[in-house]
Amino acid sequence: MEEARRAAQAGAPVPDAEQLAARALGFLQATSPFAYPEVINATGVLIHTNLGRAPRLAPPLPPYLALEYDLEAGARGERLAPVTARLTRYFGAEAALVVTNNAAALVLLLATHAGGREVIVSRGELIEIGGSFRLPEIMAAAGARLKEIGCTNRTHLKDYEAAIGGDTAAILLAHRSNFHISGFTARPTLAQLVALGQRRGLPVWVDQGSGCHLDLRPFGLHPEPTVQELLAAGANAVLFSGDKLLGGPQAGILVGRAATIEALRRHPLRRALRPDKGALTALVATLDAYLAERPLEVPLYRLLATPEGELRRRARRLARRLAAAGLAVRAVPCRAVVGGGTLPDQTLPSWGVELPGGDQKTAAALRRSTPPVVARIEDERVILDLRAVFPEQDRHLAEAAATALTTSR
Numbered sequence: 001m002e003e004a005r006r007a008a009q010a011g012a013p014v015p016d017a018e019q020l021a022a023r024a025l026g027f028l029q030a031t032s033p034f035a036y037p038e039v040i041n042a043t044g045v046l047i048h049t050n051l052g053r054a055p056r057l058a059p060p061l062p063p064y065l066a067l068e069y070d071l072e073a074g075a076r077g078e079r080l081a082p083v084t085a086r087l088t089r090y091f092g093a094e095a096a097l098v099v100t101n102n103a104a105a106l107v108l109l110l111a112t113h114a115g116g117r118e119v120i121v122s123r124g125e126l127i128e129i130g131g132s133f134r135l136p137e138i139m140a141a142a143g144a145r146l147k148e149i150g151c152t153n154r155t156h157l158k159d160y161e162a163a164i165g166g167d168t169a170a171i172l173l174a175h176r177s178n179f180h181i182s183g184f185t186a187r188p189t190l191a192q193l194v195a196l197g198q199r200r201g202l203p204v205w206v207d208q209g210s211g212c213h214l215d216l217r218p219f220g221l222h223p224e225p226t227v228q229e230l231l232a233a234g235a236n237a238v239l240f241s242g243d244k245l246l247g248g249p250q251a252g253i254l255v256g257r258a259a260t261i262e263a264l265r266r267h268p269l270r271r272a273l274r275p276d277k278g279a280l281t282a283l284v285a286t287l288d289a290y291l292a293e294r295p296l297e298v299p300l301y302r303l304l305a306t307p308e309g310e311l312r313r314r315a316r317r318l319a320r321r322l323a324a325a326g327l328a329v330r331a332v333p334c335r336a337v338v339g340g341g342t343l344p345d346q347t348l349p350s351w352g353v354e355l356p357g358g359d360q361k362t363a364a365a366l367r368r369s370t371p372p373v374v375a376r377i378e379d380e381r382v383i384l385d386l387r388a389v390f391p392e393q394d395r396h397l398a399e400a401a402a403t404a405l406t407t408s409r
């Protein structure tokens, strides 16, 4: 009101009630401390893009830090040095670089090494991630020409070989992050493609996406090729997200041969894709946990490692608490997924609580509770899946669910 009054005194038109209300709403949204409220993730999707992807280790940031400052020399330092030293050590790579996200990593790689030239990609790997990452469009935006080869289900070594011409810059493999093809399928191994690349003087790049970096079998999942294995098999560059299976902050990580990676540093786009200090410090903390062989310090792996029996025990306790509030609920076994564009064909055993009145109204009431709870709706049932709920959140979950359910009845 005050702002409108002052503006009107200065000669601006007087807003009507509707305009005032809209402005007030905008003001409240912009100043609310809960602009990104904490939520309890009861969806059973561990890497949930809408909920911030991987739950990350977040060391608190001091007001100032020696981010790109050499304390010995008292002069400007190298911003990425602490993180690239850890990346090369952990992944066994010659060189590493970090940008804002994996899409940016791909753009930078293509713009540096394939501008105006052809990059060969199998038709079975032309992926779309989350609607806004579409491989053909990213390639066009980076100024590279897509040379599509093979068929959706089958692409052979000879298809790659036949596509190589004088204008070919590289062979690109893209991970099928959010779908899988089964049945009558074929594709060459990375080793075969690397050998072909070596014969024809071409690099092989792998957009690995998920950042799978350790053996997933102890977590009850099928193994996936790790970044380390792809590098050992001769990939010239491997790129992936920081906030998928690495369990870190949003970042795009490139590891590979020194000549390939070092050239990226000199491209002017790199400055436009510089990661934030929060991401860099979180990445260092995450990599330190892996280098110390303590993956369970990373929240994602703590969730993955929770035994099914413990989830069952917690689900039963939650069900008892809600039953005590007069609600007809029951603990049920269910299946969770890793999500976020990783492991599309795999599920994890989990336990949850099935709520009465399995409809959108219950889910909406849960989202309005404090803290908000995002549940899963499955076969018209509302399920609170505990796989992505941290044990210390159980009490809040019980309270929020009890309030939401009693008020929505």
Ligand SMILES: *Cc1c(COP(=O)(O)O)cnc(C)c1O
Residues within 6 Å of the ligand: 101, 102, 103, 104, 127, 129, 133, 174, 175, 176, 177, 207, 208, 209, 210, 240, 241, 242, 251, 252, 340, 341
């Ligand atoms: C997730 C993913 C991307 C996009 O990564 P962002 O970090 O979200 O930019 C690109 N390629 C593949 C194969 C992916 O899985």
